[in-house]
Amino acid sequence: MVASYSKAIELDPKFAPAYNGLAWLWATSPKESYRDGAKALAYARKAVTLTKWKEATYIDTLAAASAAAGRFMEAVRWQRKALTFPDFVKSDGEQARARMKLYKAHQPYRQQETQ
Numbered sequence: 001m002v003a004s005y006s007k008a009i010e011l012d013p014k015f016a017p018a019y020n021g022l023a024w025l026w027a028t029s030p031k032e033s034y035r036d037g038a039k040a041l042a043y044a045r046k047a048v049t050l051t052k053w054k055e056a057t058y059i060d061t062l063a064a065a066s067a068a069a070g071r072f073m074e075a076v077r078w079q080r081k082a083l084t085f086p087d088f089v090k091s092d093g094e095q096a097r098a099r100m101k102l103y104k105a106h107q108p109y110r111q112q113e114t115q
Contacts, residue, residue, distance in 0.1 A: 001025060002034075016058065020047040024061045027068035030113040037069035037108075053081075056088030060096055067099075067108040075103035 026040035
């Protein structure tokens with residue numbers, strides 16, 4: 001997965017979905033070996049910048065990356081911003097609010113291990 005996203009960025013350095021995908025992986029992976037809060041934060045910032053802060057899911061990723069980097073106040077701030085997008089709230093609001101509770105408790109979000 002990392003190689004695919006990296007290749008996509010190599011082919012198109014402005015392809016925001018690849019930055020977001022890597023940021024989410026590095027921020028939320030259940031496998032510690034994949035996690036890297038600093039990289040997640042950098043790539044999430046790139047994704048929201050490329051999309052001019054108009055993609056709620058990317059702002060949600062920025063929140064997760066902030067938490068992964070230990071920046072919980074920022075994580076709460078970005079999660080709140082993501083939750084201002086009605087379509088995002090409709091599709092992901094319940095999970096996003098659950099992540100917000102983690103960030104307020106100074107805990108990062110981790111995806112469930114899949115088999």
